[in-house]
Amino acid sequence: MHFGLSDEQEMIVSTVRDFVEREIYPHEAEVERTGAVPPDLAAGIKRKVIDLGFYACNFPESVGGAGLSHLDFALVERELGRGSMALTHFFGRPQNILMACTGDQIERYLLPAVRGERMDALAMTEPGAGSDVRGMSCSAVREGGDWVLNGTKHFISGADHADFVIVFVATGVDDTPHGPKKRITCFLVDRGTPGFTIRPGYRSVSHRGYANCILDFDGCRLPDAQVLGEVDGGFAVMNEWLYATRITVATMAVGRARRVFDMALAHAAERKQFGQQIGKFQGVGFQIADMVTEIDAADWLTLAAAWRLDQGLPANREIASAKLYASEMLARVTDRALQIFGGMGLMDDLPIERFWRDARVERIWDGTSEIQRHIIARDLLRPLGA
């Protein structure tokens, strides 16, 4: 076994970290205050990332990406996790589900997304269908050789900047011994398609400026050419491409936790109360010890899951463990950091309160902690007949 990074990996990490520290950190306070990313700032970040060859680095070289392995990409995401999500969104990593594009879709969606010319957003969640994805009521029906979409999606991150969305809708129901089961199909829908509107969503406590949107489909007519994957094959493309996105949540949690930890550590070494540095009090010192131990554990769990993907080994359970543990670790680490900072930690003069707020969503999106536990338990118990 070898736990070190290669020279290339070291350079990738230091380059992305430098980029985040120099191009993202200075703008975070403004995004936090205004809840929006100025368009020229977004365009500037995107331009620089394209010039550096990091844009869409998660895509294979055959389509113009950098062909990073899952592990290398996890290292990139880990560093990006240190910065504001509203801003690092423009360090573009299009949804890798676009690799399912075929025929004309390659020129219309995949390649422009990789080049940074068109941005995508992924739409799955509905007001009535969160963890229960299959419970979705958004639907598409056949009409005169086309598909007609109706329904509403919400919590769609990044749709405000999206040129097209990748949307999952129900296209029928099968009767199974376990009851009716919806068939799902994935569609590519361009902004501006008649019957499709993108409107602002809710004001979230986490990740200000990283907008969530509401998508309305009202008799939105689409030709067959807009189907991504097979008709009724939505779950197949989802399973083939989307399970790895949980690694992103885990790695970003680790990166952010390290940033918070470094601040808490420095504060514990400097802040004096009762005539000594607070880190000398065991109550604080032990918190520091627990924080770094948990961060390291989450880090290795996550990198190991990414490594398994690269090796072609089964990784579903390991990815679920990484997502579960890293997101819950981040909640504990940000909470402890806030306690070490005391009252000042709650003030928006310091970014600690922001990290603490931002941490909350990580246990919910991309599969709640409960769903991850369900995946882990099912993975272990189902082969035993339970």
Add this chain to the structure above:
Amino acid sequence: MKVLVPVKRVIDYNVKVRVKADGSGVDLANVKMSMNPFDEIAVEEAIRMKEKGAVEEVIAVSIGVKQAQETLRTALAMGADRAILVVAADDVHQDIEPLAVAKILKAVAEAEGVGMVLCGKQAIDNDMNATGQMLAALLGWSQATFASKIEIEGEEAKVTREVDGGLQTIKVKMPAIVSVDLRLNEPRYASLPNIMKAKKKPLDEKTPADFGVDVTPRLSVVKTTEPEARKAGVMVGSVDELIAKLKDEAGVI
């Protein structure tokens, strides 16, 4: 023209430096190391010269411990064409003195037939600010230090220098040693394709013996101490009080 850029592996500028308990130096074990920031500026300038067509090849060289290979890879990832590592020490705490470095650089510059050496004005670890000048003397080449602008004009280089109280522009005959200052440029990030390419670029390993240079220290470190802690400031109640204190207590106005 070929350009030689010496790069030094130094303690990262973000690291809080700690003096070793025995006072023999600074603790470098398990500390983040990076390329000397002034050398990074020199690498950037050399690459820009190459991009403008004034330079054919950029050669990075580092003299120190084996781990300086990482520093050279960074220079290659930024865009240097090839690298030379002169392994002159085993222990990360062993600093090679400017004169020995200058002698090795002289040999490398002659062996490679370079037309210019672009170096950082000083390394941020010991702030000697000596290697470039010593190298110019050993080679008998022109020197221009603290450059904030460099223009190559045929057989001459026009260099703007940052001097006390302003800027000085001089012309030097090529070949020349130019040591660069902070405001010359802003070094680029290594691009992902260049990071991937860096490993394939040649990196030759040498020893001081290959150049007939003895790196035995001529200097001895007597003592290393932490700088004196800054004293607490004083809050003043008014501008008048501030002026009075500056006049009577500090004696600066």
